Amino acid sequence: MKEHKIIITGTMGAGKTTAIAAVSEIPPIVTDVTNNDTSVDKAMTTVGFDYGLLTLENGDRIRLFGTPGQARFRFVWSVVAKGALGLVILIDNSRPDPVDDLKVYLEGFASELASLPCVVGVGRTETHPEPGLDVMAQALEDMGHVFPVLPVDVRQRDDVVLLVDVLLSQLEADLS
Amino acid sequence: MELLKLGLVGLPPAEASLIATLFRLHKVEPSFIWTLATMPPFDALLVDAECEEALFLPLKGAGTRVARLGADANGASDRLSRPIRSDLLVRWLNAIEVEILHGGQDQFSSTLSTSKASHKGDEPMQTRPPPVTRPAEVLAPAPTVATGARTFKLRRWPSQELLKGDVNRIRMATLLSRRPLQVAELVSLSRVPESRCVAFVDALLNARLVDSTDLPAPNGAGALGRSPAAPSRPAVAPPKARGVGASLIASIRKRFGIG
Numbered sequence: 001m002k003e004h005k006i007i008i009t010g011t012m013g014a015g016k017t018t019a020i021a022a023v024s025e026i027p028p029i030v031t032d033v034t035n036n037d038t039s040v041d042k043a044m045t046t047v048g049f050d051y052g053l054l055t056l057e058n059g060d061r062i063r064l065f066g067t068p069g070q071a072r073f074r075f076v077w078s079v080v081a082k083g084a085l086g087l088v089i090l091i092d093n094s095r096p097d098p099v100d101d102l103k104v105y106l107e108g109f110a111s112e113l114a115s116l117p118c119v120v121g122v123g124r125t126e127t128h129p130e131p132g133l134d135v136m137a138q139a140l141e142d143m144g145h146v147f148p149v150l151p152v153d154v155r156q157r158d159d160v161v162l163l164v165d166v167l168l169s170q171l172e173a174d175l176s
Numbered sequence: 177m178e179l180l181k182l183g184l185v186g187l188p189p190a191e192a193s194l195i196a197t198l199f200r201l202h203k204v205e206p207s208f209i210w211t212l213a214t215m216p217p218f219d220a221l222l223v224d225a226e227c228e229e230a231l232f233l234p235l236k237g238a239g240t241r242v243a244r245l246g247a248d249a250n251g252a253s254d255r256l257s258r259p260i261r262s263d264l265l266v267r268w269l270n271a272i273e274v275e276i277l278h279g280g281q282d283q284f285s286s287t288l289s290t291s292k293a294s295h296k297g298d299e300p301m302q303t304r305p306p307p308v309t310r311p312a313e314v315l316a317p318a319p320t321v322a323t324g325a326r327t328f329k330l331r332r333w334p335s336q337e338l339l340k341g342d343v344n345r346i347r348m349a350t351l352l353s354r355r356p357l358q359v360a361e362l363v364s365l366s367r368v369p370e371s372r373c374v375a376f377v378d379a380l381l382n383a384r385l386v387d388s389t390d391l392p393a394p395n396g397a398g399a400l401g402r403s404p405a406a407p408s409r410p411a412v413a414p415p416k417a418r419g420v421g422a423s424l425i426a427s428i429r430k431r432f433g434i435g
Contacts, residue, residue, distance in 0.1 A: 004424070023432070056427045085420065117354075137333035146353040148346065149333045162343070165434045166350050168425050172365055173354035175422060176263055 005063040006167065007081050008050075009109070010090030011101050015123050015154035016066035017050045019090065022160045024052025024064055049080065074108045081109055086117035086167030090154065091136070094128040099139045106143055113145065117170035119163050121152035180273060181213035185232040186224030187245065191260065195222070198262050202422075210269050220272050222256070222265075241272045253360070267364035274369050325391040327356035328377050332385050344368050348376050356389060 008016045020028045029051040050066030065080055067073065081087060089105045091098050102120065106113065120140070122133055136149045148166045152159045182199075184192050195212065202208040217237045225246025236242060242254065249255035253271075256264055330352040339345045348366045351357060357365070362373045380386040 004420075054428075054431055056424075056431050058427060060424070060427065062428060062431070133333075134335050137335075141332040146330050146332060148350050148353065150346070151336070161432050161434060162346070164432055165343075165429070166346065168428060168434070169347050169350040169365075170354050171420055171425055172422070173351045173357070175420070175425075176361065176365060 001059040001061065003061045003063060005065055005080075005084045006086055006088065006164065007065050007067060007084045008088045008090060009067040009077065009105055010069055010088075010121075011092055011095060012069040013095075014069065014090035014092040015152075016069065016090055019088070019121075019152075019154035019160045019163075020050050020052035020064045020066050022154060022157045023054065023164070025055060026053050028052045028064075028066075071104055071108070077108050078112065081112045081116065084112075084116060085171065086119070087112065088163050088167070089118065089120045090152070091120060091122045092124055093122050093131070094124040098122070099131055099135060102136060102139060103143065106140070106145065115174075117167045117174075118145075118147045119166045119170075120147055120149045121154070121159075121163050122149060123152055123154060125151045126153075179209055179211045180219040180269075180276065181217070182210055182269065183213055183216070183218040183221045183235060184223075185221055185235065186227035187222065188224075191245075191258075194260065195265070198265065202262075202266065208266075209273065219276060220269065225255075239276070241275075243268055267360060270364040270367060271360065271370070274363060274367055325358065327358050327389050327391060328352055328362075328380070328386045329356040329389075330380065330385060331387050334380060334383065334385055338379055338383060338385075344372065345376055348373060349380075352377075352380070352386065356387075358391070 008019055010016055017028060017030055049068070050064075052064035052066075054062040054064070056062065062085075065084075067077055067080055087109060089102065091102055095101055109116070109118075120136060122136060125133070133149045133151060140147055140149065150159075150162065150166070152163060154160055184195060187195070199210065199212055202210075216235050218235060218240050220241045220243070221232055221235060223232050223242055223244055225244045227244075232242070243256050244254065245256050245258060245260065247258060249257040253268075256268060330349060333353065334345075334349055339349065344366065348362060348368060351362060351365050359370065359373055359377060362368075362377070363370045366373065368376075377386065381388065
């Protein structure tokens with residue numbers, strides 16, 4: 001039995017825990033504590049790793065890890081991303097500067113992103129359409145990346161599955 | 177799932193045995209729906225290049241695709257080169273599968289479930305900032321897809337307007353974002369009919385979102401007689417070295433219910 005992992009990262013409130021819950025076959029193991037950051041209207045925040053699990057037909061496991069979103073936990077990002085199948089960066093478009101948020105994660109995972117499949121999922125675009133996804137794509141291009149940028153509602157399983165599908169397509173391209 | 181049948185005509189026993197072995201290896205992938213057959217009807221025939229047409233014509237049905245296996249395919253869609261390569265064989269089979277099973281139509285009729293359009297009903301579409309152009313860029317006429325053997329590589333993720341919430345377009349764009357691909361490779365990897373792949377790449381070209389490169393001639397060696405350098409790849413362990421193979425990807429897709 002082999003184990004593989006998919007990493008989900010993003011700012012506090014971007015929906016990492018919710019995204020894992022949308023697809024995990026077990027209730028996600030959540031390591032939340034009371035949020036004392038008054039600038040973010042959120043009661044709880046992740047300080048460890050959210051954990052979800054999927055078991056394949058042959059017994060192999062896909063572990064879903066949600067990293068703590070705050071930049072002060074950046075030191076663990078590279079550790080947890082080691083050997084991962086892919087990285088999902090969730091961006092909350094309602095935050096003051098989503099493009100800057102994106103850059104934090106692109107820089108935080110810079111060495112892994114030289115080869116690791118990655119997809120950017122942007123949430124809350126219905127209520128906060130700006131900056132548009134094209135602006136995100138341009139920011140990626142300016143930083144030398146071409147990653148898929150998709151609108152996402154992490155409460156919808158299909159949207160989360162599409163993010164996974166996009167990671168898998170990147171792996172397929174790498175194989176051939 | 178209906179199995180498609182491949183017949184072999186005129187191939188040396190060792191080569192036929194090799195193909196049979198490749199089929200056994202690929203059968204572990206849920207998406208591989210081909211089988212080797214000895215009796216018609218055949219969906220495809222792989223024929224030795226020296227084989228006379230009269231020998232396999234009786235085996236060929238109205239819809240049977242035929243490819244010749246010989247010394248040099250020269251990029252022709254009805255030829256495969258020796259020594260036979262698993263990836264090129266599967267690519268040819270995948271292209272046939274798309275034509276037969278999907279009849280040239282979209283494999284997936286659904287779009288994104290929540291279709292994150294920024295407008296609903298009669299509300300006007302949100303205006304978006306104009307695409308950014310590089311000041312020094314000379315806007316030469318956009319090249320078209322059907323100009324010889326070329327590869328295409330996405331240089332920026334397309335707009336939602338171009339993707340239209342279409343899962344197939346998202347998949348094609350994702351593949352093109354990863355490395356330069358020929359249209360034939362894109363067809364094989366995406367399982368989207370060639371006509372739609374060409375249309376999408378054309379749209380990307382017109383939007384100046386892809387870089388296109390002409391492939392060197394098949395015998396295009398350098399001045400010192402060396403083969404052209406392979407395109408550069410990320411300098412990290414390839415997926416197979418990390419234990420990631422086509423079967424794992426297929427299993428994950430199946431687990432998530434992804435078609």
